[in-house]
Amino acid sequence: MDLPESSEVPQLVLVFSGKRKSGKDFVTDRIQQRLGSEVCCILRLSGPLKQQYAQEHGLDLDQLLGSGPYKERYRADMIHWGETRRLQDPGFFCRLATRGARQPVWVVSDARRLSDLQWFQSKFPRQTQCVRVQSSEETRTQRGWSFTAGVDDAESECGLDSGVQFDWIITNDGDAPSLDEQLQPVLKLAEEASSSISRS
Numbered sequence: 001m002d003l004p005e006s007s008e009v010p011q012l013v014l015v016f017s018g019k020r021k022s023g024k025d026f027v028t029d030r031i032q033q034r035l036g037s038e039v040c041c042i043l044r045l046s047g048p049l050k051q052q053y054a055q056e057h058g059l060d061l062d063q064l065l066g067s068g069p070y071k072e073r074y075r076a077d078m079i080h081w082g083e084t085r086r087l088q089d090p091g092f093f094c095r096l097a098t099r100g101a102r103q104p105v106w107v108v109s110d111a112r113r114l115s116d117l118q119w120f121q122s123k124f125p126r127q128t129q130c131v132r133v134q135s136s137e138e139t140r141t142q143r144g145w146s147f148t149a150g151v152d153d154a155e156s157e158c159g160l161d162s163g164v165q166f167d168w169i170i171t172n173d174g175d176a177p178s179l180d181e182q183l184q185p186v187l188k189l190a191e192e193a194s195s196s197i198s199r200s
């Protein structure tokens with residue numbers, strides 16, 4: 001049975017995707033700072049993935065969760081391992097990542113595949129909104145990105161490049177209109193969603 005318990009039903013689910021170093025963590029952290037952690041939780045699908053992968057392979061979870069070279073060393077194999085798991089059960093990591101989330105606003109920071117989006121859309125059709133974070137290759141390079149074959153051309157990075165109607169697109173380049181300005185309508189939606197439960 002994979003339906004969440006009633007206390008786990010969110011008012012708004014913002015599902016973020018974007019390329020490596022587009023700024024998904026930066027933007028989703030900013031949203032949480034604005035809304036507060038009582039109202040908004042950040043859920044990472046890669047969290048339970050890394051946990052299980054580390055356990056099965058005897059690896060250092062903290063380093064896999066960090067942003068250093070250790071994670072990059074294992075990335076291609078983790079992608080492959082995660083894909084095998086998702087093929088058996090497409091909602092596997094989504095269910096684990098959302099387990100126990102109690103806040104009214106869920107921010108999922110790292111959707112990568114259509115199956116990730118479809119899981120949220122089917123469980124929470126009214127609440128789910130898809131958000132894309134985009135940055136130019138130049139900006140991503142300044143942030144430390146460089147093209148890696150087997151990673152940047154794989155489904156993990158390209159699975160949501162087409163076929164998705166995004167509700168919001170946030171441009172996170174140095175010369176983009178300020179992030180706060182772009183996030184304004186999303187934050188408003190989140191504030192309305194969370195105030196609707198404090199009124200009920």
Ligand SMILES: Nc1ncnc2c1ncn2[C@@H]1O[C@H](COP(=O)(O)OP(=O)(O)O)[C@@H](O)[C@H]1O
Pocket residue numbers: 018019020021022023024025026027143172179
């Ligand atoms: N708007 C921004 N202003 C300043 N630094 C940023 C901005 N967006 C992202 N960064 C920085 O760029 C790096 C990559 O961002 P991150 O959020 O980790 O990307 P992703 O999660 O998409 O891989 C981080 O060091 C982050 O702090």
Ligand SMILES: C[C@@](O)(CCOP(=O)(O)OP(=O)(O)O)CC(=O)O
Pocket residue numbers: 019020021045046049065075078079082110112156
């Ligand atoms: C195996 C992964 O889950 C690794 C993801 O790790 P992070 O979410 O830390 O990645 P970036 O923010 O892109 O650096 C990718 C996947 O295909 O599931």
